[in-house]
Amino acid sequence: MITTGAKFYFGLGFLLLVAAVLYGWTSGGVDWGLFPGHLGDLYFEMLGALTLGYKGAVGDHLGYGVLLGGAAASTTIGSFMVAFRDADDKPLAEVAGLPVAPPLQPVSSSNVWATIGAFAVAVIAVGVATSGWFIIAGAVLLTIAALEWAMYAWADRATGDAAVNASLRNKIMNPIEVPLFGAIVALFIALSISRLFLTVPKLSATWLFLGIAALIFVTAIALAAAPKVPKAAVRGLLALAAIAVLAIGIAGAVTGPREFHNEDEEFTVEGTGGPEDLYVYGQVPTTTAAVQEQSGHSEKKGE
Amino acid sequence: MTVTESKPEEVVPDLGAAPAQPALPPEPPSGIAGVLGTADHKTVGRLYVGFSLLFLAAFLVTSALVNAEAMDAASLSILDGNSFFQVQTLSQIGVVFLGLMPAFLGLALFVVPLQVGSPTIAFPRAAAASFWGWLLGAGLLIAAYIGNGGPIGGNSDMVKLFFVAFAMVILSLGLASVCVVTTVATARARGMSLMRVPLFSWSMLVAGSMWLLNTAALLANLLIVYIDTTHGQVLYGAPANRWIQLTWIFAQPAVLTFALPLLGILGDATTVATRIRPARYGVSLGAIGAAGALTFGAYAQTAFNPALITEGLFVLQSLAVILPLLALLGGVADSVRRGRLRPTSAFLVAVAGMLLLLGAAVAGGLYALEPLNLGFTVWGAGVGNAATAAAVAGIAAGVFHWGSKIWGHRVAEPIGKLVFLAVLAGGALYAAGQLIAGANGQLPVLPDGTVDSVAANAELGAMLSTVGCALLAVVTVLVILAALPAALRRGPKADADPWGGQTLEWATSSPPPHGNFLGPIAEVTSPSPLLDVREGAAKEIV
Numbered sequence: 001m002i003t004t005g006a007k008f009y010f011g012l013g014f015l016l017l018v019a020a021v022l023y024g025w026t027s028g029g030v031d032w033g034l035f036p037g038h039l040g041d042l043y044f045e046m047l048g049a050l051t052l053g054y055k056g057a058v059g060d061h062l063g064y065g066v067l068l069g070g071a072a073a074s075t076t077i078g079s080f081m082v083a084f085r086d087a088d089d090k091p092l093a094e095v096a097g098l099p100v101a102p103p104l105q106p107v108s109s110s111n112v113w114a115t116i117g118a119f120a121v122a123v124i125a126v127g128v129a130t131s132g133w134f135i136i137a138g139a140v141l142l143t144i145a146a147l148e149w150a151m152y153a154w155a156d157r158a159t160g161d162a163a164v165n166a167s168l169r170n171k172i173m174n175p176i177e178v179p180l181f182g183a184i185v186a187l188f189i190a191l192s193i194s195r196l197f198l199t200v201p202k203l204s205a206t207w208l209f210l211g212i213a214a215l216i217f218v219t220a221i222a223l224a225a226a227p228k229v230p231k232a233a234v235r236g237l238l239a240l241a242a243i244a245v246l247a248i249g250i251a252g253a254v255t256g257p258r259e260f261h262n263e264d265e266e267f268t269v270e271g272t273g274g275p276e277d278l279y280v281y282g283q284v285p286t287t288t289a290a291v292q293e294q295s296g297h298s299e300k301k302g303e
Numbered sequence: 304m305t306v307t308e309s310k311p312e313e314v315v316p317d318l319g320a321a322p323a324q325p326a327l328p329p330e331p332p333s334g335i336a337g338v339l340g341t342a343d344h345k346t347v348g349r350l351y352v353g354f355s356l357l358f359l360a361a362f363l364v365t366s367a368l369v370n371a372e373a374m375d376a377a378s379l380s381i382l383d384g385n386s387f388f389q390v391q392t393l394s395q396i397g398v399v400f401l402g403l404m405p406a407f408l409g410l411a412l413f414v415v416p417l418q419v420g421s422p423t424i425a426f427p428r429a430a431a432a433s434f435w436g437w438l439l440g441a442g443l444l445i446a447a448y449i450g451n452g453g454p455i456g457g458n459s460d461m462v463k464l465f466f467v468a469f470a471m472v473i474l475s476l477g478l479a480s481v482c483v484v485t486t487v488a489t490a491r492a493r494g495m496s497l498m499r500v501p502l503f504s505w506s507m508l509v510a511g512s513m514w515l516l517n518t519a520a521l522l523a524n525l526l527i528v529y530i531d532t533t534h535g536q537v538l539y540g541a542p543a544n545r546w547i548q549l550t551w552i553f554a555q556p557a558v559l560t561f562a563l564p565l566l567g568i569l570g571d572a573t574t575v576a577t578r579i580r581p582a583r584y585g586v587s588l589g590a591i592g593a594a595g596a597l598t599f600g601a602y603a604q605t606a607f608n609p610a611l612i613t614e615g616l617f618v619l620q621s622l623a624v625i626l627p628l629l630a631l632l633g634g635v636a637d638s639v640r641r642g643r644l645r646p647t648s649a650f651l652v653a654v655a656g657m658l659l660l661l662g663a664a665v666a667g668g669l670y671a672l673e674p675l676n677l678g679f680t681v682w683g684a685g686v687g688n689a690a691t692a693a694a695v696a697g698i699a700a701g702v703f704h705w706g707s708k709i710w711g712h713r714v715a716e717p718i719g720k721l722v723f724l725a726v727l728a729g730g731a732l733y734a735a736g737q738l739i740a741g742a743n744g745q746l747p748v749l750p751d752g753t754v755d756s757v758a759a760n761a762e763l764g765a766m767l768s769t770v771g772c773a774l775l776a777v778v779t780v781l782v783i784l785a786a787l788p789a790a791l792r793r794g795p796k797a798d799a800d801p802w803g804g805q806t807l808e809w810a811t812s813s814p815p816p817h818g819n820f821l822g823p824i825a826e827v828t829s830p831s832p833l834l835d836v837r838e839g840a841a842k843e844i845v
Contacts, residue, residue, distance in 0.1 A: 004497035004588070005488060008509065012596045019602075023616040027608060063602035063611065070516050070599055077512070086497050087489035104490055106423040106818045110332040110340035114428040118435035118475070125443055125471050129464035149428060 003086040009078030013071045020067035024049030027059030108162045111152045117145035148173075192249025198257040330817050344412050344424035345814060347434050349709060351409025351479070352702070353790065354438060356783050359402030359695070363776035366394040370736070370772050373748055373765035376757040387752035389453045392546055393445075395553050399561055400472050401441050403694045404514065407564045408479045410701040411507040413709055415483055417808035417815060418501040420492025420824045425485035433478035440471030454546040455750065466529040473518050473525075480511035492807065494826035498585060501806040501830065503701075505588055506567025509595035513560045517552065520601030524548050546750075547606045555667040556620055557600025558687045562660050565697030566591045566631055569653040572704050573635050574831070575802040576650035577642025584830050587634055590627040597624040612671060612678045621671035625664045632657055647802065648719020649704035655727040656696025659734070663689030666738060681764070682741025685734045688768065692730025695775050699726060699782045707797030710789035711814040718785040722778055729774025736768030805831035810845050820845050 002010065025046050048056030049064070058064050085091040092101035120142035127134025155169035193212070197205040219237070223229060331343055338346060369391045372379055382390055416424050424430050447453065447468055452461025487500060487508040497505070528548055531540025539548065551557060570591075574581050581587065597620055605611050635654065667686045670677045677683075699722050706714030745758035754761075788794045800809040810833055811820050822845050829835055832844050 005508075008592045008596075009512070011592065012512070012599075015596050016599060019599075019616050019620070022619075023602065023614060026615045027611070060608040060611065062604060062607050066520055066602040066604075067599075069520075070601065073516060073519075074512075081488070084489075087491070088496055089491070089493045100493065103823070104421055104423055107342040107427050108331050108817065109342070110337055111342060111428060112336070112340040114342075114432035115339050115435045118432050118439055121436055121471060122439035122443060125440070125467040126464065128467045129447075129460050153428065 001082075001085075003081055003088075005081035005086045006078045009074045009081055013074035013078055016067050016071035016074060020064055020071060021046075021049045023060065023067055024053075024058040024064035027063060105157070105160065107156050109152065109156060109166060111149070113145045113148040113152065117142060117149060120145055188249075189245055192245045192252070195252025196248045199252040199255045201258060341431055342423075342427035343817065344416055344427060344430055345709075347424075347427075347430050348409045348411075348413030349790075350434050351405050351412060351437075352709070353409075354441075355402055355405035355409055356698075356702075356779060356786075358397060358441065359406060359698070360776055360779040360783065362394050362397030362402055363695075363772055363779060365390055366398060367769050367772040367776060369394055370765055370769040372752060373754075374762055374769060376754050376762055376765075379752040382752065384751045384753075385457075387748075388455060388546075388750040389448055391748075392454055393448050396444070396469065398691060399553065399558075400469075400476065401444075403561050403691070403698065404476050405437060405479075406698045407507075407510070407561075407694070407701070408476060408483065410698070410705065411483045411503075411511075411564070412479065414701075414705050414808055415486050415504045415507055416490065417708070417811065417819055418504045418806050419487060419490060419495060420807045420820070420827065421486060421490035422818045422820065423490075424482050425490055426482045429478055430482040433475045433482065436475035436478070437472055440468050440475055443468035444472060454549075455542045463529070463533060466525055466532065470522060470525050470529075473522055477515055477518055480514050483507050484511040484515070492824045492827050494828055495832075498588065499827060499830045500588075501567070501808075502570030502581075502587060502591065503564065503567035506564050506570070506591050506595075509592055510560060510563035513563065513595045513598060516599060517557050517560060517601045521549065521552050524604075543750075544606075548604070550606070551600060551604045553687055554603070554605070554683055555600065555663075555670065555686045555690075556598045556603060556617075556624065558690045559598040559624065559660070559663060559667070560595070560600070562656070562663070562690050562694040562697060563591070563595055563598065565653065565656045565660060565693055565700070566594060566628075568649070568697050568700050568704060569631070569635060569657050571806065572647065572649040572653045572700060573638050574805050575704070576645050576647050577638040578645065578803060579638060579642035580805070580829075580831050580834055581634075582637065582641070583634065587631065590630040590634075594624060594627040594631070597627070609679075613673050618671040618673075621664075622668045625661070625668055628657070628661050628664050632661060647703070648716050648723065649700045651723040652696050652703060652719060652726060653700035655723055655730070656693045656700060658727070659689050659696060659730040660693035662731075662734060663687075663693060666734070676744070677741055679746065680741040681737045681745050681747055681761075684747065685737030685741055688737055688771070689730065689734035692726065692733050692771070692775055695778060696726045696730065699778060702782050702786055704802075705808070706786050706789055707801055708808060708813045708815070710786065710792070711797055711812075712789035712792060712794045713797045713801070714789050715785040715794075718781055722781050722785070725774050725778045725781065729771045729778060731771065732767045733771030733775060734768075736764040736766065736771060738764075739767065740764030800833070803837075805834040807832060807844065809833055 025048075044056045045059065046056070048054075048058045050056075052058075052068070053061075053064075089101040093099060096102060120138045123138030123141060124135050125138075127136075127138055151169060151173055155165045158165050158168050196208065200208060223234065331337060331341060338350070341347065368381060369387070372381060372387060379387055412424060412430055416422070443464060447461045447465035448456070450456075450461035450464070451458040452463075452465040454462070454465065456462045456465065484507070487497075487504045491497075491500065497508075500508075527539045528545050529540070531537060532545065533540070536542070538544065570581070570587055603611055603617060611617055635657070663686050666682065666689060669675055670682050670686055699719075702709075703714055703716070703719045703722070740758060740761040741764075743758040743760050743764075745761040745764065746755055748754055789797075797813040799812050801813075802809065807824065807827075808815075810824075825842055825844050827844075836842070836844050
């Protein structure tokens with residue numbers, strides 16, 4: 001039996017197939033004059049349109065190809081509609097071996113990975129136009145989003161109980177997500193805070209480090225002392241902290257590191273003078289013997 | 304590896320008469336995190352409708368600006384030569400791909416699962432991803448234009464970004480279309496065969512399928528142009544050739560596909576307005592299907608075959624598409640004659656849209672007749688304008704018909720009467736201006752904003768089109784104003800069934816709960832299940 005859905009898609013496919021033949025036949029400049037001399041052309045071009053150009057000629061290849069492609073796509077979908085009998089409930093129930101087809105379940109869980117996936121595609125799009133690094137970053141993000149999405153998709157349908165589904169998903173994914181997320185957060189904090197320490201003067205960096213450590217310590221004590229503090233407040237605090245760390249990192253990166261190459265950190269040894277006797281920070285020998293060896297003064301003095 | 308301590312219990316369907324449906328599922332999280340992570344088709348639908356209406360209003364204003372430039376054919380007065388073409392192309396893309404298509408898809412994402420009695424959309428997370436992909440793609444597309452991109456922009460990186468962002472928008476809308484089409488095809492309630500599916504859902508099945516077929520070819524065009532743009536700019540990617548390869552989607556017959564959902568909205572609004580059972584339902588389904596099939600336009604790429612508009616297929620198709628539209632209009636007239644007409648805003652606006660769409664089809668038929676010498680004149684743009692106006696009317700009708708269901712508060716019905724007048728006048732002027740100029744032989748404006756020659760009445764036509772386009776922008780703003788209080792949860796709450804509707808979406812509260820229906824849906828036995836209940840032919844439906 002040809003179902004209603006299949007009728008539409010088969011009808012569309014047939015229409016496009018006829019259109020393809022008509023278009024392939026007529027768009028080649030065929031002469032429609034009904035004289036014996038032209039019958040050969042008519043036949044030649046009709047044969048081409050009917051045989052996908054295997055025998056004879058086809059007019060506009062692009063239009064002919066698009067119409068044939070459309071016909072093939074429609075016919076394929078129509079075949080699926082027939083095979084699944086329009087997904088009517090009775091055939092579905094028969095296939096499932098149940099008196100009635102099982103109903104669909106709405107998804108209750110919140111899952112931002114679809115949104116992150118879309119964002120990753122946007123990052124790739126920017127990368128295609130600008131820099132390859134964006135493409136790599138977007139592809140990594142898209143891969144993670146696809147994996148998480150797939151996991152959610154499985155878990156959402158694992159059982160009929162949303163709570164059990166969430167628990168199942170968490171049991172599998174949390175051992176992966178928590179360390180990974182922790183590592184990313186640690187990396188993020190280390191990168192951002194290190195920008196700040198590299199930017200401010202040496203002494204200030206020490207005091208800042210002490211201040212930040214004290215602030216974290218005091219906040220942790222306060223939270224521990226008030227266990228009934230609302231979750232929203234803790235979340236808000238963490239969000240503010242994350243924004244602050246990000247802002248610090250960006251500000252530090254934009255400002256750039258302080259100047260490390262200065263007079264105090266240069267070191268000279270007694271010698272003949274000139275650039276070869278100048279030792280800069282990072283290349284300073286730590287022992288007298290090493291100084292003499294590096295400078296060659298021991299041999300010079302001995303000579 | 305053991306991942307659970309005990310095997311979770313499977314849900315075993317009740318073997319009784321009604322299909323098993325568990326107790327109402329838990330509500331998804333609310334707030335920003337809830338919106339960002341939503342898989343609820345209603346939230347996604349609302350987001351699509353809201354953003355697309357804003358985009359539509361904005362790009363109709365820029366379209367009016369472009370039309371206004373042609374009022375003085377001698378020179379550009381508002382835009383300069385460099386920006387004219389950019390604004391023109393952005394307006395065309397914006398109206399169709401950031402306005403019309405997503406607005407219809409938003410309505411469909413909300414309404415179609417309700418109409419077919421499904422507790423959810425097919426692939427709910429894909430539907431959410433499609434929205435965010437579309438929104439981000441739209442942002443990148445606009446950013447590309449601002450950064451001197453677009454099809455012939457001066458910044459090569461931004462030109463590349465334009466093509467990629469445009470492709471992203473198309474892919475996202477394609478994904479949403481897949482969700483809608485699959486829902487109609489596979490998620491219907493018990494007893495609801497496709498012969499009993501509501502007309503809007505059916506029209507979305509048809510429109511979604513045609514959009515997928517047409518935009519697949521457009522994506523191929525974009526890919527070819529992008530590759531040649533980035534590797535040599537020899538032929539397809541040469542600046543002068545880029546845009547012309549994409550214009551077929553805005554020309555007949557493809558442009559008519561963007562108004563296809565209007566046919567379903569008109570059908571549903573007619574049953575509500577006339578308060579009678581639809582007659583010859585199969586004919587209506589067939590006519591919508593035929594109208595859709597006859598708008599396949601991916602082959603009609605005049606950039607590669609300019610003589611195409613004189614080919615037999617193009618002529619036949621252009622004339623044949625008028626017939627199903629006439630059949631549908633005849634069905635509406637028959638319903639009005641048989642029923643007790645209650646002229647709701649949705650019905651009036653949908654009828655106005657139908658007249659505009661019929662006008663577009665007739666004008667398209669004339670365009671294809673070689674003796675009239677309309678080929679390649681702005682008559683073709685007039686056809687597109689009429690189809691655009693019809694689609695705008697369809698969206699407006701959809702918002703007035705289902706607005707209370709979507710937002711749970713009543714949409715200002717009196718504004719609908721104003722919208723009816725504005726959309727009819729605006730649409731007619733928007734199309735007529737170009738048709739008048741085209742009938743006088745006016746050719747389209749060149750990329751630099753100049754014209755080869757100015758035909759008689761061309762400037763008058765441009766003025767009419769400008770006024771018409773501005774009126775359509777006003778229509779969109781009016782629709783936003785009518786829906787805004789409801790969207791902000793202001794005003795009187797809406798009843799579950801304010802119209803005495805006949806299809807399943809009216810069997811649940813406004814807005815519907817998570818899971819859509821409060822219980823299992825009884826077997827559907829006709830295209831009007833709620834009317835069956837009212838007439839005593841069936842028991843309670845939910």
